[in-house]
Amino acid sequence: MPKRPSVLHGIVKFCRKKPLGAIGFGLVILLFLLTIGAPTGKVGAPSLPDRPFGFEMSQSFMARYDGEDKFYDPDGGLKILSAPDADHWFGTDSAGRDIWARTVVGARRSLFVGIWALIVATVIGTTIGVVSGYFSGIADTSTQRVMDALQAFPPLIALILIVSINPFASGDKTSLMTTAVILGLVGITAVQRVIRSVVLSTREQQYVEAGRVIGATDFRIMTRYILPNIMASIIIIFSTGIGVVILAEAALSFIVPEKVPGGISWGNMLSESYTRLGEKPYPGLFSAAAIATAVLAFNLCGDALRDVLDPRLRSQ
Amino acid sequence: MQAYIIRRCLLNLIVIWIVATMVFGALRLDSDNIVSKMRGQCAAGGSTPQQLKECDQIARAALGLDASIPEQYTDFIFNLVQGDLGNSAIGNKDPITSEIKERALVSIELGLLQLAFGLIIALPIGIISAIRQDTWIDYILRAFSILLLGIPVFVLAIVVILLTSQYASSGPLAPWLTPSATYTDFVDPFGWTSNESDPVHNMQNMLAPAIIGGLGSAAIIMRFLRSQMLEVLRQDYVRTAWAKGLRERVIITRHALKNALIPVLTIVGIILGTLVAGNVLLESIYGLPGVGQYVVFKIAQTPDYPAVQGVVIVVAVTLVFINLLIDISYAWLDPRIRYS
Numbered sequence: 001m002p003k004r005p006s007v008l009h010g011i012v013k014f015c016r017k018k019p020l021g022a023i024g025f026g027l028v029i030l031l032f033l034l035t036i037g038a039p040t041g042k043v044g045a046p047s048l049p050d051r052p053f054g055f056e057m058s059q060s061f062m063a064r065y066d067g068e069d070k071f072y073d074p075d076g077g078l079k080i081l082s083a084p085d086a087d088h089w090f091g092t093d094s095a096g097r098d099i100w101a102r103t104v105v106g107a108r109r110s111l112f113v114g115i116w117a118l119i120v121a122t123v124i125g126t127t128i129g130v131v132s133g134y135f136s137g138i139a140d141t142s143t144q145r146v147m148d149a150l151q152a153f154p155p156l157i158a159l160i161l162i163v164s165i166n167p168f169a170s171g172d173k174t175s176l177m178t179t180a181v182i183l184g185l186v187g188i189t190a191v192q193r194v195i196r197s198v199v200l201s202t203r204e205q206q207y208v209e210a211g212r213v214i215g216a217t218d219f220r221i222m223t224r225y226i227l228p229n230i231m232a233s234i235i236i237i238f239s240t241g242i243g244v245v246i247l248a249e250a251a252l253s254f255i256v257p258e259k260v261p262g263g264i265s266w267g268n269m270l271s272e273s274y275t276r277l278g279e280k281p282y283p284g285l286f287s288a289a290a291i292a293t294a295v296l297a298f299n300l301c302g303d304a305l306r307d308v309l310d311p312r313l314r315s316q
Numbered sequence: 317m318q319a320y321i322i323r324r325c326l327l328n329l330i331v332i333w334i335v336a337t338m339v340f341g342a343l344r345l346d347s348d349n350i351v352s353k354m355r356g357q358c359a360a361g362g363s364t365p366q367q368l369k370e371c372d373q374i375a376r377a378a379l380g381l382d383a384s385i386p387e388q389y390t391d392f393i394f395n396l397v398q399g400d401l402g403n404s405a406i407g408n409k410d411p412i413t414s415e416i417k418e419r420a421l422v423s424i425e426l427g428l429l430q431l432a433f434g435l436i437i438a439l440p441i442g443i444i445s446a447i448r449q450d451t452w453i454d455y456i457l458r459a460f461s462i463l464l465l466g467i468p469v470f471v472l473a474i475v476v477i478l479l480t481s482q483y484a485s486s487g488p489l490a491p492w493l494t495p496s497a498t499y500t501d502f503v504d505p506f507g508w509t510s511n512e513s514d515p516v517h518n519m520q521n522m523l524a525p526a527i528i529g530g531l532g533s534a535a536i537i538m539r540f541l542r543s544q545m546l547e548v549l550r551q552d553y554v555r556t557a558w559a560k561g562l563r564e565r566v567i568i569t570r571h572a573l574k575n576a577l578i579p580v581l582t583i584v585g586i587i588l589g590t591l592v593a594g595n596v597l598l599e600s601i602y603g604l605p606g607v608g609q610y611v612v613f614k615i616a617q618t619p620d621y622p623a624v625q626g627v628v629i630v631v632a633v634t635l636v637f638i639n640l641l642i643d644i645s646y647a648w649l650d651p652r653i654r655y656s
Contacts, residue, residue, distance in 0.1 A: 281479065
């Protein structure tokens with residue numbers, strides 16, 4: 001009996017065949033690991049009103065912030081806009097806060113928004129796409145015309161508009177979860193379009209016909225026959241989509257920072273740096289690098305997954 | 317073909333009607349919320365219930381909410397068909413159609429420049445990368461394109477501005493790299509919006525965002541073009557062309573490139589779509605008075621709903637018809653595509 005190839009062997013093979021994809025996966029895993037250790041509390045110089053980064057967390061890799069004196073000059077002043085050094089890997093910003101710590105916490109927010117938005121978008125988009133593609137005819141046509149209309153809305157303008165009018169919240173500010181849901185809702189049209197096109201071809205497969213012959217209901221065919229077979233497309237959409245959403249969230253908190261939930265985000269850091277042109281650009285540069293890295297990582301992942309999972313592109 | 321175009325146009329009209337109805341409905345669904353957000357603009361001021369009620373009434377009148385719903389709807393559609401998008405709800409109550417028209421010129425200029433730069437960068441790189449597949453030059457060019465794909469355009473623009481403000485804030489290059497909002501005001505090249513015309517100054521405003529936007533588009537076009545060229549270069553008719561003894565230049569440009577460009581059109585269409593939508597981010601960052609900056613401005617202050625609604629409808633109409641043009645041009649470029 002041939003030995004079953006080990007998981008490790010598979011990973012090594014994948015890395016050799018798709019080096020760029022492997023880099024992408026590595027970066028994504030790194031992003032997730034970073035957010036596990038990210039502090040929830042307050043970090044920063046104790047004299048700052050909000051102590052943006054606390055010293056109370058226990059994770060070893062953040063322990064270097066234990067020394068509160070690291071936020072002060074020898075003569076007692078707050079270290080403002082200092083260049084990257086051993087104490088502050090990315091330097092400090094205009095309020096003396098550690099940029100590395102803020103970048104890490106920003107990653108948590110980006111991933112949170114990205115994942116929840118994609119859950120909303122894929123669940124609703126897939127449902128619409130499968131139903132619309134499966135039952136062709138008048139239902140399909142009318143759904144698709146409405147989707148065409150929705151797709152004609154410029155996405156970024158739609159986002160800014162929904163976030164500012166904010167129909168989901170009673171207060172003046174949207175919560176982070178609401179932002180994620182809004183981003184997801186805007187993405188539904190794109191998801192359902194791809195899913196529908198896949199379903200249109202899956203529907204014609206013989207095993208679907210066989211299911212119909214043995215008397216399976218439409219619901220059973222959609223959930224048990226079609227859904228498992230379009231899983232590859234869903235996974236690809238999910239991973240590529242996260243990059244798009246992270247970018248959209250950053251763009252949103254750059255362009256209308258007062259309308260999105262407060263707190264530390266890459267977009268906010270970028271916009272802060274941009275409104276203080278002429279100061280040292282560290283906060284902006286590092287948050288820009290973080291956004292670019294995250295988007296690149298999820299793009300590479302999506303590309304590699306597409307190559308591996310999509311039978312039409314599987315290399316001979 | 318004619319039947320196809322007519323059918324598509326009718327279908328597009330339906331789509332536009334759905335868009336208009338949605339836009340109409342969205343305001344009515346949440347009108348109390350929007351009206352209450354406009355209280356800050358109220359001249360009467362005050363916070364007694366009586367004064368607030370008056371303010372809300374003024375806001376409702378400005379938004380056109382003071383008639384019955386069917387009446388509002390017929391008015392809205394009737395005006396829309398005539399190209400009248402109503403008046404802004406805030407400030408001088410300017411007519412929105414002319415506001416958008418004025419700004420569209422800036423957006424169109426930026427969009428066309430961006431597309432031009434995108435193509436200038438992407439075409440040679442895509443072609444070279446395909447005909448020298450798997451050589452070091454292909455690897456370098458592909459790495460370049462992947463890097464560009466990863467760096468979002470607006471992030472790139474901000475990084476360029478941050479670095480400029482740090483290291484090149486004075487000197488001969490400064491006016492070319494600094495956004496017009498912080499440097500000088502925008503001037504159009506041929507006196508479209510004012511009596512001034514100053515092409516050089518206009519280029520100082522436009523060149524940096526156009527090149528940066530172009531780089532972003534180039535990354536996408538380049539990847540498509542490369543994979544498409546690779547496919548076309550393996551076709552029988554290209555082998556025949558080689559066998560006939562044609563020169564490489566002729567084979568690449570006449571036989572391969574022409575066929576490889578068809579899918580690239582889709583992306584060109586998407587970029588053209590931003591012509592009128594305005595490149596929201598680039599325009600805001602560089603302070604260019606285009607449609608994108610207009611709409612952000614209109615949303616970011618007290619939401620000026622009629623203005624936003626006007627922009628959304630104009631953009632939707634443009635997008636829908638650009639898509640139609642792209643579909644038609646497929647058939648024109650590739651005679652094998654037949655619409656029936």
